[in-house]
Amino acid sequence: MDAAAELSADGVRPDADALVIALFRTEAARLVQLARWFVDDRTAAEDLVQEAFLRLARNHHRIHDQDRAAAYLRSIVINLARDHNRRGLVSLRHRLPAEPDDRSAEDHATESESRQAVIAALRALPRRQRDCVVLRYYLELSIADIADTLGLSPNSVKTHLQRGLRALKTDLEVQG
Structure with missing residues (x-):
């Protein structure tokens, strides 16, 4: 060996x-x-x-x-x-x-009603749409990196992003 x-x-x-x-x-x-x-x-x-x-x-x-x-x-x-x-x-x-969840100062500083609404709206999306939106807008990955991560084609990623963003916009406008 x-x-x-x-x-x-x-x-x-x-x-x-x-x-x-x-x-x-x-x-x-x-x-x-x-x-x-x-x-x-x-x-x-x-x-x-x-x-x-x-x-x-x-x-x-x-x-x-x-x-x-x-x-x-x-x-x-x-x-x-x-x-x-x-x-x-x-x-x-x-x-x-943990009782309660030990949150960092950053978590406390960034928490707001609008953030909670966005999180709820994201979690309500279909799985692929949510994955694509989170990877694109919160981890700032490229379309190619998202496709690589999820095992999808770049065109599928674009489609899921478009549908996810449209659903988020509709959901958040209804809440707001």
């Missing part, structure tokens, strides 16, 4: 460790923000992101183009958030959310 194929004590190849560390430094905070659009509990969002990094490390061999690793992570976070919500908002470790 050559040195590149050797596994570390935790069962991960050294090059996988370097990739995970680099991505954690550049993507972790944004991934927590992404997860927060899907789950209310900050602790659960952080757990989802941690699990996504663990899965990336375990499945490093599936990534043939390391430039796509960030897209792979985003898709893992979105899928974990969906699973989390299907389980009735119980965290990955099957513990109850």
